Every structure is written in structure tokens, then in C-alpha cells.
Amino acid sequence: MLSFFPIPYPDELFYSVMCRYHVRSGNRSFRQTKLDLFNTVGSKQYYLGLPNSLATLVHQLPFGSSLTINQLLQEHTLFPYYRTFLTNREVKRLRELMEGKESKSIAQVAKIPKLRLYYPEYLRFCPQCLAEDLQQYGETFWHRNHQISGIRGCLTHRVGLQNSRVLVSEMGKGFIAADENNCVGDGVSYDEEVLQGLWEFSKVIEEKMKYKGGFKGLEGLMDEYKESLMSLGLLEEKRLAEAMLKRYGEGVLRVIHPEMMDNLGEYVSGCLLGCDMKSA
């Protein structure tokens, strides 16, 4: 049994809690921290925000700890984000994998695209959250919501998220806690209109993450899109692209998915109406 385990802060990424455990444990190696927490040094896919071996960890939490697997999944991992487009059966499978020891097929079950384009390159932070966390808790931490692909603005402060100096790819190798040295702004700023659009986009994602179950599969989604677009008179590549540009603005779409803008019409019709969804 562990002698202590940090109490996760609100919206703290699971990886971040482990980082704080590592710092406080005084362990000299990341290996020892992995052994402490999971009884194994096997690879974990923290970089996806979908850790596994949660049952092992929860079983050895210190006496009196009330932290549950469900709490970890819902509040500290990207499980609520990825489950949005998974059927109930797929959600159950993902949950089993995250509770258990096997990590290899997590990305596949969560249907995460292999393209690196879909992953943030660096862990992100909000400068205002950083300042408030330091004031309130005396330390800062990696926020879960800041690491979600489509979320580019802080939901609390409505400011753009900044890249820290910690590469997401480093997460699998060690436990790097957020601090004032690695959370240094990257200088990126957005004009007010883009910021507002990014914030609205983030709000949509946040709402989706609260919704549990009911996804009927990608084919069902495609049918829903078709029906809605037809009623709006937008079931046509060019018109759909124009409507999307009008709704979100080019600035916002470029931040969220730069490559999409190279051929917006083809991209949206491929995504929403593509036949390849059936085999996905």
C-alpha cells in the first residue's frame, strides 16, 4: 500500500497527479515511481490522456483515500472526450482496458487517428490558471481540459492556451510536473474574434464531454448529418464549406486544424459524409 498519494486538483490530468507523486516521493528514478504506483514498469500511454492499470493503483491507495476509478476516469483523463463517439459496447471495452494492465490497444479502441496532426505537440497551459493555481495551492499542475485537441482556449479565462516547454512525447518517458520553468508562454496570441470563436468551440466540446452514452455508431452519425444538412440545403461540398467558414471564421478553423483549410470543401464532405466511416 502507498504511504501517501496526492489528492487530485479539480480538472488535473492523471499524469500530473503522478508527476506530483514522483516529486514528493523523493524517488530518484521514474522507474521506481512506476513500480510504486502500478507494480510494473511496463509502458503506459499517458500521452493520450488514457492511462491504464487504474485498478492496481486504486487498490493500493492509502487507507482513508476515497478516490475511485470512476472519479479518475471521468475527472482526470480524456475518457469523457473519446467516449463521445464510441458506442456503449466500445465504451465498456475502453473502460476495461484503462482499469486493466493491457495498454497496447487503447488508442485503437478509443479510435484515435494515427496521424500526429491530431495530437498537441506540447503540454499546454493557461497563464491565468497557472497564476491562480500558484496562489491558491502553492503549486501548479497540468489541467486535463487544456490538453484536449480541439480545446485551444481556457474555458475559465477565455484566453488562448500556450505551449509549455514539455513535449507530449516526453510524457511516456518520465514524470515532468508543471512549474514556472516549463510553463513559459510561447508568445502566441489571437485577436479577439478568433479568441471568441475558439472559446465557443471549446464550450461545445465541454458540453459533449458531459453527455454519456447514446452514440449509435459512425454510420448513424453520418445519416444524422445527411438528414440535417439536407434540411438546411447544405448537402453539397461548396455550400457546406462556405457555411462553415461563415459560422466559425477562417482564423478559428486554421488554429484548430491548419491542413483542413487547404481544401475545406473536400475535407468537410469527406469527414461528414465519407463512405469509409462504415469500416471505421
Ligand SMILES: [Zn+2]
Ligand atoms: Zn485559465
